[in-house]
Every structure is written in structure tokens, then in C-alpha cells.
Amino acid sequence: MEKEVNQTLVTDFVMVGFTTHPVLRLVFFVLFLVSYTLTLTGNLGLMVLIYLDSNLHTPMYFFVGSLSFLDIWYSSVYTPRILSDCVSKNKVMSVAGCAAQFFFSAGLAYSECFLLAAMAYDRYVAICNPLRYAIAMSKKLCIQLVIASYVAGFVDAIVHTANTFRLRFCGDNTIDHYFCDVPPLVKMACDDTRVYELIMTSVMGCNVLATTALILGSYTGIVAAVLHIRSAAGRRKAFSTCSAHLTSVTFFYGSILLMYSRPSSQHTPNWDKANALFYTIVNPLANPMIYSLRNKDVKVAFKKVMAKFFTLK
Secondary structure, eight states, rough: OOOOSSOOOOEEEEOOOSOOOOHHHHHHHHHHHHHHHHHHHHHHHHHHHHHHHHOOOOOHHHHHHHHHHHHHHHHHHHHHHHHHHHHHOEEEEEEHHHHHHHHHHHHHHHHHHHHHHHHHHHHHHHHHHEEEEEEOHHHHHHHHHHHHHHHHHHHHHHHHHHHHTTOBBOOOOOEESSSHHHHHHHHHBOOOOHHHHHHHHHHHHHHHHHHHHHHHHHHHHHHHHOOOSSSHHHHHHEEEHHHHHHHHHHHHHHHHHHHHHHHHHGGOHHHHHHHHHHHIIIIIHHHHHHTTTHHHHHEEEEEHHHHHHHHOO
């Protein structure tokens, strides 16, 4: 049912953040500053390493570098605002500012879904058709897939944002979260949200199902191809090239689905904030470690770059 509209319409929002306790706010500031610094350093470092080492100029690492760029941007949508809220008494965010954050948040999240699907296809071609891999995954196609991921992601974000901010918000303007997200905004809406939730579920469902189907289809083909490899060492080597991507997919999709697959009535602020941390802060921080710590090519490239650096000095 539509809520009573005799309440004052909201023109700005007050972000609660993680805590109102002054000491804990300082602790959170330090933690998020360290995590943001590591996120920027790790992802930018991985991008530079891929650019400098010619052995990493392959489709696989082109996508890894693209993911690092996206994660820098994605983390920057949230963390600077979190840091500001930890030290500032003014936690007010305008409706326009909230809409802007919501748009980039949705656009980059959708883009990462499509990019991870493109990376799964890359692994499928590499393992199932290795002799034609360089030709099939040409530089032009790789660039087109990355661009298509962003275009599809931000087109979805336009629909998602327009659908959300056509709602009127009234009553208490306090958002018990650290960014403008669907659950707290829906609770604040004056209008009947059934149509809104149907459209949101359809948009998210179609995109998540489409990208999940592509990932599952790619890995079905990969498993079938690997099972035809006779040597155990060969099978391990084939699977090892997919382990980082599978870890990243599980981490990102798992937290997204856990967050948005539940009805809005089952959302609680503390649960939403804790779960959202995984795909907004932890995932961009973890991805460069996932793709580098157990990757021999990246380790060798890092040693070569460091050796050149110290030789020049």
C-alpha cells in the first residue's frame, strides 16, 4: 500500500555510517584508509606490471588489468565518502549526490559482472581451443568485450537509477548505511514499491542470470576439455589457470546474491553493511592478491621489473 504522503518530502539524507562512537570512528578511519591505500597500490601496481612486462601482454592479463582498473574506480565510489564521514560531523548527502553515487555503484557492479563473464569466455577459448587462442582472442575482440561490459553495465545503471529515484522519499531522512543502497532507500519511499521491486528484480535477475549462464557454460566446456587431458599434471595446469578467476567470481557473485536475493522485509542495517563490505571494499582489495600471489607469471614479471629498477639505481 502507498504510505501517507502528508509527511515532509526528503531533500537530503544523513548517512549513519558504521558507528557514532568517536573512538570507533577513528579506528574505522584508519582501517579504511589502510585498505584504500592497499587497494590503489595493489591494483595500480598490477596494471603497471602488466604494461611493463611483454610476457604479460596476453588476452588473459589484458582482462586482469581491466579488472584492476575497474576495481580502483569501484572502490573510489565508496571509500573517500566513508573516510569523510568518519572524521566529519556533517554527514549530509543531497538527493542528487545520493543518485550519483547510486548510479556509479550500480554501473560498476553490473560492469564487473559482464567483465567476469568475458574473462570466463577467455579461459574457455584458452583451454578448449589453445592452438587458435591468439587468433580467436584478438586484441580488437578483447577491447570490444571490455567496452561492451562497461556499456551494458551503465545502460543497466541508468534504468536502475531512474527506477529508484522516481520514488518520493519522506519521513526520517537518516540512512543507516555507509552508502546509498537499495534497501534503506526502499524503506524510506513514500510510494508503493511493488512495481519498483518488480522492475529492479527483473533488471538484476536478467543480467545476473545472463552472466552466470555464460560463466557456467564456459566452465562446463572447460571441465569437459580438461577431462580429456590424459596426464594429471596437464589437468592441474589447465585448472590452475582458472583458479584465480573462479575465486574472484565466487567472492563477488556470492556477496551480491546474498545481499539482493532476499526480500526487503528481511534486510537489517547491520547485516546489510557487513555483507556490502565484501563486494564494495574487500573484493577490490583482494582481487590483485588473488591474481598475483599464486601466479608464477606475475611473480617472475615482478622480479624482472624490480631487478631493472635496482640496476638503474
